Amino acid sequence: MVRRRRMVRDYDPDRPVPPEVRDRLLEHAIRAPSAGFSQGWAFLVLESAAERDRFWAATTDGGTPDGWLTRMRRAPLLIVPFSSKDAYLDRYAEPDKGWTDRDEARWPVPYWDVDTGMASLLILLTAVDEGLAAAFFGVPPERVPAVRDAFGVPGTHRPVGCISVGYAGGEDKRSPSLKRGRRGLDEVVHRGAWGVTG
Template identity: 80%
Template sequence: MEFAEVVRRRRMVRDYDPNRPVPPEVRERLLAHAIRAPSAGFSQGWAFLVLETPGDRERFWAATTEGTAPDGWLTRMRRAPLLVVPLSDKSAYLDRYAEPDKGWTDRDESRWPVPYWDVDTGMAALLMLLTAVDEGLGACFFGIPPQRLGPFREAFGVPDRYRPVGCVSVGYPGAEDRRSPSLRRGRRGVQEVVHRGRW
């Protein structure tokens, strides 16, 4: 598929065919493309928790939801045969920029205007989303509620230094997949968001 077509077709898919697993070679391409994301100082401060067995996926949903009866969104999302949790590692960036070639001699976090460890990990997630489209799959990036981060960490033994920036669900779109009502707002045009030379 041409790159422009991949970008045009990229959308968040919220229902999956539970009877069609993601082929292992496709899963590996998703991950191989994710690590091609840019990272400040080539710090590569990311990790990816891959959950594809029914038990692992069920543990994820149990840890990250409140335990109430699932609504329609959750019912459809739980059908995804593959979940990938991208995690950022701030310490990799602080360590990297304290190395001699970067010119800083300490790990002072105040030098960072934005948390590039999260930004770069988010870019890795976007590469997974685009790869899914190119492979004929659907995918969705969604967040883990802050109050569920502790149970998530405990369920999977995630070290404290790694922060989940969200989760990417992947699979073949299901019969109940539908466009988000949010799309009724319309996509903002280039002329609305681009400022040339001056605000």
């Protein structure tokens, strides 16, 4: 499943994701690890044409879509994963964690985003397991307020991206970035000390 996972950017618009499969994607997402079992994630599920159109209107400039966007817009299911920093600050101010305040300075790494990213990866892997295609892509920062307004998202939650899901379409093209090749273990693994690879 891990070796078959790839970002797919074209979908068959006539094949919706079955509800039971959609539910499995989300059930697996909430199995992701989270710091302090804070579980500071939420998922906006967009299935109807009207909901998806509202998302694309909120996240794009409204001009004529390019080929990439045209193919992506065919996805019958969009899942927008949101992270909540407040869930982590609140959780770690509880008695069993030993902190008495919500000081954000204790978090040099934003685990609310990391954990939501892990939940997103479980959605991507479950999609492969279910015979679906999927892709993770970003929400432009300047468009986040429009997404909040379009769907009534509280200010406590921030989108970490969006996951398009569906059955692969016929025009999916491999990203030109793949020509770079996957970096090998000898380039990314450091044993015992940085600079000692392999």
